Amino acid sequence: MQYHEFSQEVKEPEFFMAQTIAKEVYSYMCVPAVSEQLSNTHQVNAKSHQIQDIILPKCSELGMSSEKKGLFSSYATAQLRPDYYITLNSTGLIMEVERGKTTTNNMDLLDIWKCHICEQADYLLLVVPMIRQTNNGGKTKIYEHVVKRISSFFQKQNYVNVKGCFIIGYE
Numbered sequence: 001m002q003y004h005e006f007s008q009e010v011k012e013p014e015f016f017m018a019q020t021i022a023k024e025v026y027s028y029m030c031v032p033a034v035s036e037q038l039s040n041t042h043q044v045n046a047k048s049h050q051i052q053d054i055i056l057p058k059c060s061e062l063g064m065s066s067e068k069k070g071l072f073s074s075y076a077t078a079q080l081r082p083d084y085y086i087t088l089n090s091t092g093l094i095m096e097v098e099r100g101k102t103t104t105n106n107m108d109l110l111d112i113w114k115c116h117i118c119e120q121a122d123y124l125l126l127v128v129p130m131i132r133q134t135n136n137g138g139k140t141k142i143y144e145h146v147v148k149r150i151s152s153f154f155q156k157q158n159y160v161n162v163k164g165c166f167i168i169g170y171e
Contacts, residue, residue, distance in 0.1 A: 001030050002130060002169035004147050006154040014088040015164045018123035021062055021086065021093060022166035025125065028058040029170055038170045044133050048099035051170070052083055055097065055127065059084050064095065071118050080114060085121065092121040098128045098142075108146045112153060115162045122163040126150070130169040143169030 003026045007015055028034060034054060041050050059066070068085035071094075084095035096111040108126060115124040130143045147167055153160050 001026065001035065001171065002143055002167075004167045004169075005164065006150060006167075007164040008154065008159055009156065012163065014091050014122065017088045018093045018125070018164055019166065021064075022125050022168070024062060025055065025058055025095070025127070026168050029055065029127075029168060035171075042099070042129055042170065044135055046099055048083075048097050051099055051127070052097045059095065062086065071120050072114075074119065075117060077117075082114065082118075082121075084125075087120070088123065091123065092118075093123040093125060094118060094121045095125040095127065098126065108149060112150060112160070112162055112165065115165075116160045122161060124162055124165045126165065126167045128167065128169055130171045143167070 003023070005019065005022065029038060037054050038051065041054060056066070064084040064086045066084055067081045069081060071082065071085060072080040082094040083097045086093050094115050098107050101107050108128065111126055112124060115121050126146065128142050128146050132140045132142045150165055150167065152158055153162060154165070
């Protein structure tokens with residue numbers, strides 16, 4: 001397991017609320033029984049919802065809503081829904097769980113865009129695999145790649161409407 005966070009220079013109280021939630025999810029995923037279950041599930045052809053199911057008890061405990069509807073209703077893409085969402089005072093935190101298509105289909109960039117256009121969320125928690133194995137035995141370092149890509153959005157000249165992003169890498 002790995003954890004990385006990004007933030008804009010000014011940190012509002014909601015940043016620390018989002019950070020606390022991200023660290024609680026990370027700690028939960030580090031519990032040996034949970035970590036083992038993630039490892040056993042994270043196999044070639046596994047689906048992101050299988051990983052979500054393992055994390056769901058902690059997300060529910062924290063008060064997160066699954067597949068929250070209506071967050072994008074003012075856009076032509078109104079059908080968009082995050083994997084999980086929680087309100088943080090006047091904003092919120094979107095959580096997205098990825099598995100196989102994280103970088104090959106640019107899901108990490110879609111997730112940051114989704115948070116960027118969401119009027120009710122300024123914070124993003126991404127849960128991504130450390131490494132993605134392929135059917136032919138190849139391996140791609142997904143977590144490292146995601147951290148590098150997301151870092152661009154937290155350089156002052158590139159700021160978007162995402163004030164903080166927390167990335168958890170699972171094995």
